[in-house]
Amino acid sequence: MKGHYEKIGTIGILLIPLLFVLRGGYLQEVTGYVYLFLIQGYVAWFLFFKSGQPFFGYSVTMAIGAYGTIVLTEIFKWPLLGAMMISAAFAPVVGVILFLSTIRAKGFYVSMTSFLLAIMFPQLINALQDITGGRSGLYFSGMTAFMGYKTLYIIVILTTVVVVTFFVWIMGTKTGRILTLISENDRLTQAVGINTFRYKLLAYTIACFISGLGGALYVNYTGFISSIDIEVFTTLYIFFIPLIGGSSVFFGPFLGALFVILIPELLVPVERYYRIFFGLIFILIIVLLPKGLAPSLRRVFEKIRKKNV
């Protein structure tokens, strides 16, 4: 029952930014940005932390969705929605190929292969700069050409809520429970007769598709993308979202996204020292709160409640 309230509470909190719609301005812009990364954060939460698949190519799948949308609409003149869907569908192709290719390897080697892909992809974008714009990037009007920025903001918030609801729902189903079992003990899951390969494939397909879709939405919202936006650090930040927030709790990635995306904004006045603070904060959280912010925060609330009782 407690978990049920937590799920509903998480989704409810995620809807709060809709109250900012009429206000517009910087706060609205940043919130949309946080939510776009929250989609990616929940993808990492689902694939890495809940399904136990050592994948680090989040910036790649996101970039495929983003660049695919621009190329298909601008060069091949496809309708926007079709371009977004096809680009998002191409992301799992890359993810699944990587999964199938590294099936013989274990754990950290698979992580490294996908991490290498994350390092290589921006270089590939730079090498193909005639099409992709390289470091100078590409501008894209996308959805804003036929709808207002506020409507797009609402779409971003609602899509994030749908994605989170979907992930929360799937983890409660039989599939989710099997994925949890795989992440805890792959061999044991196989030993009890479950076809783990099929479930891992499903996890990769779902996660990469949603990441690609998030990427397509990202480029519509920001109106611009360059190889700098998808550098290897993007994949690290995405991975940090559930790690810092706490992967054992549903609202963990939400806290993580607020932290990872907003801390740099808050550190703008001390920009010169920003990386030092950023790195130190990460180290401190990982060392002092190994389970992340959310479980620690929950413990604090429970202590306060018990004291009051």
Added chain:
Amino acid sequence: MGGILSLPVLGVAVIYGITGIPNFAIGVIGVFGGFVTWYFFSSSIGLAIAIGIVVCFIIGFIIQRVLLTPISEKGGDSTLFFIITVSVGFVFEGMLRAIFPRPNISLELPRIGTMNLGGFTVEWFKIIALVFAIVTLIVIRLMEEHTEIGKSWQATSQNLKLAKLVGIKTTQVFSFASGIGCALACIGAIFWGSLYNLQLSSGWDLGFMGFIVAVVGGIGNIWGGLISALIMGMVMSFSGYLFGGEWQSVILYLIVIIVLIIAPKGILGSERSL
């Protein structure tokens, strides 16, 4: 290129081979040492290089002692070390930005010319870097065979529990290995900085590339790392020559991904399992 790459690769291999910890901050720490060297360069080149190397050794020693070994003793896995060491890298990259006034430096070491190798012109400097890496490797191997310190390294890397049982101070061994690894990365950064430029973000390139090449060679396998560095260096040079500079890294990473897919434990196999 392979000669210069081989130094951070050796650093990664030494640290991973002995401590079992993948340290992704090694490149940034090495470049930090390169900047320290540049800072003292005007007084005396030799002294400046020595200061840079010593600073990196101390940083590596302290990070291992204060941060990585305690986490390792609590049962940290490779992913956790990946995140922690990347965060350490952020801190040192931030320190570079905060301390040093210039974002781009060049270490003007005395030039010693070029040589002709099978129709290709190779700078002597790159040959010296490679020779230095080979000599370092031989020294490490000789130390392992003939000295107490070397034997304690070997024992620690082969069986940690047993090494502790026979009274080897494994914490010190780990810290020393980390210091050596970071010092090697610093020497690599100094060579790099004298041939190309050292930028604030060069540490990531050097570190990631060093790690990748080490993984291809068989992480923790020092000979594998050296062979891999040479092959990868040649791949980079030839792909740059054939397809242009912008494709150089893309081709390198593609080859590395393919190698990892075909031989997940690297060319010569890993001496530890990740």
